[in-house]
Amino acid sequence: MIERDEVLHVARLARLALGEDELEPMARELSAVLDHVAKIGELDLENVPPTSHVVDMTGALRADEPTPSLPREVVLSQAPVASDEGFLVPSPQA
Amino acid sequence: MSAAGILDLTAAAAADAIAGGSLSAGELFNAYRERAVEDRAAGEAGLNCFTWVAEQSAGADHPGPLGGVPLAVKDLFCTEGIPSQAGSRILEGYLPPYTATVVSRLHAGGAPLMAKTNQDEFAMGSSNENSAFGPVRNPWDRTRVPGGSSGGSAAAVAAGLAPWALGTDTGGSIRQPAALCGIVGLKPTYGAVSRYGMIAFASSLDQAGPLTRDVTDAGLMLRHMVGRDPCDATSLSVPHEIELPSAERLDGVRLGVPQELTGEGIEPGVLDAFHAALERAQELGAEVHDVHLPHAPHALSAYYVLAPAECSSNLARYDGVRYGLRASDPHDLLDMYMRTRHDGFGAEVKRRIMLGTYALSSGYYDAYYGRAQRVRTKIAEDFRAAFEQIDFVLTPTAPSVAFRLGEKTADPLAMYLNDYCTVPMSLAGIPAISIPCGSSEGLPVGLQIAGPAFSENRLLDAALALEQSFAFDARPARV
Known part of the structure; x- marks a missing residue:
């Protein structure tokens, strides 16, 4: 069973605020899913290589030719808060 | 017209x-x-x-x-x-x-x-x-x-x-x-x-x-x-x-039926429609064989480690900086990240971000993510071995017909079990098609046909022959 403190620790790693009312259900649901997936612990997987990707390809590099980027004003137009020059965010240490 | x-x-x-x-x-x-x-x-x-x-x-x-x-x-x-x-x-x-x-x-x-x-x-x-x-x-x-x-x-x-x-x-x-x-x-x-x-x-x-x-x-x-x-x-x-x-x-055409995905956990009405579909396939000249995908029952577990792990990484970009929502009046940068993500994501997305972050966190990585990647290798190997004996794998697409709104929302695991028959093919990266093959309780049942990588043309041909034989009227009463 995942404990409340562990939920808070993982949530902080994930940069996710959780309300007081979300902690207990999250602990319960994560525990249920983790108990289920723990069954793969029973398999003998010694010397089995991991698969991170099914497409076995290397060196999928494009030609190194400069192409135009999106215009700055187009990109900044999507930001919740922007200046003429970039994204505006609050100070890390207000 | x-x-x-x-x-x-x-x-x-x-x-x-x-x-x-x-x-x-x-x-x-x-x-x-x-x-x-x-x-x-x-x-x-x-x-x-x-x-x-x-x-x-x-x-x-x-x-x-x-x-x-x-x-x-x-x-x-x-x-x-x-x-x-x-x-x-x-x-x-x-x-x-x-x-x-x-x-x-x-x-x-x-x-x-x-x-x-x-x-x-x-x-x-x-x-x-x-x-x-x-x-x-x-x-x-x-x-x-x-x-x-x-x-x-x-x-x-x-x-x-x-x-x-x-x-x-x-x-x-x-x-x-x-x-x-x-x-x-x-x-x-x-x-x-x-x-x-x-x-x-x-x-x-x-x-x-x-x-x-x-x-x-x-x-x-x-x-x-x-x-x-x-x-x-x-x-x-x-x-x-x-x-x-x-x-x-x-x-x-040699069709393989994996017992691991066609037995326990599948609704009887869905299984009946599936078996009727196999009979039609035989009438069209296909051979039906038993085939084994011994690691397929573990696919769902591997998937619900791997997919949340990748999701927790991919969704890190939603932080209130470049697009979309930003929480109001943040008192510093971290507060902005955390409250934006709290306000912007729904319950299931939060759950998967948490699962993925947990599985990738220090001390758990090998037990969850590392093992799941190895299970993925075994699942791909199972399919490769099966396709040496048969042309396609057939299963029901979903374990049940359409369920009621709200029926599974309180139990994430029950919801995840919907993917039991489809996740193995995803982990192996192979193509698969679902076509309607009949009905149960007046609701459609899907037949899943999966083939080796890049077999889409053969897969579509097999699906077409079956579709004509089923002659399923794919039209609900017009809304």
Whole structure:
């Protein structure tokens, strides 16, 4: 069973605020899913290589030719808060 | 042509009618657009399939090989200047500055964008109940779910609100809603279709594919989707052009039935329809063999480690800086990140971010992520071994028919079990199609056919032969 403190620790790693009312259900649901997936612990997987990707390809590099980027004003137009020059965010240490 | 007559045409038949001059592309577009607008205006009384509908056709002067047949596109495909939220509140107001490659390709082929479709948030869900736009309803029974995550795309095609639609499949998100809505859904070989401009969930699994009324339409759409894209390093050139299917028989075709995916956990009514489908396949000349996929029962566990792990990484980008939502009055940067993500993500997305972060965190990485990647290797090996003896693997697509709205929302594990039969193929990266093969309790049942990587042409041929034999009437009462 995942404990409340562990939920808070993982949530902080994930940069996710959780309300007081979300902690207990999250602990319960994560525990249920983790108990289920723990069954793969029973398999003998010694010397089995991991698969991170099914497409076995290397060196999928494009030609190194400069192409135009999106215009700055187009990109900044999507930001919740922007200046003429970039994204505006609050100070890390207000 | 009468309005009802227009709506009865498959996409391929409509393209032919346009080419033959008996129908204009504008007439076709408007007939569907009107229905899509009505569904949106109907609110609770409608199916809630769409998140956006075009004011007018952006079709080209030259209709192209797809004839100008309008396309509905899952919300998570970026479309330039058109809302693309992936069903999430955190992307509220986002207007992408570019269009997904696959949407551009279909447009260039002659399928103009008509509407964006509702979906589970960031494609996480099997019922389309996890959407910031509210749930989609199943056109066969409005009290039931359409499946997910491409639920809006599937319901729209089934209800005749769109001639065909684009969806995405990570662990079953095209095939399962296609099954629950009684239509055809194809997940191509991983890498066959560019992912550029698809809002990412789990990048090693996500793949775009068609949701259509019949197998021929699926082939026609796929033909104009595939190919290498310099913007997606994991996209591949398909070795053969996608052909329109033509087979009528299955003589000598070897079908494998894995006992691991066709027994326990599958509803009796679904199993009955599946076994009846196998008999029809034999009448068409196919051989049916038992085949073993010994690691398939562990696929779901591996998937629910790998997909959340990739999701927790992919969704780190939603932080209130560059697009979408930002929490009001943050007192510092960390507070802005944490509260923006709290406010913007729904419960299931939060759960998966937490699961993935946990599985990747120090001390647990090898036990969860590392092991799951090794299980993935074994599953791919199982399929490779099976395909030395047989041509295709057959299973029911989903363990049950469409279930009731709200029935599984309180139990994440029960919801995840919907993906039991579809996830193994996703982990192996192989193509699989769901076609309606019959019904149970008056609701459609899907048959899943999976083949080796890049076997799409053979897969479509086999599916067509079976489709003709089943003669399933894929039309619920028109809504």
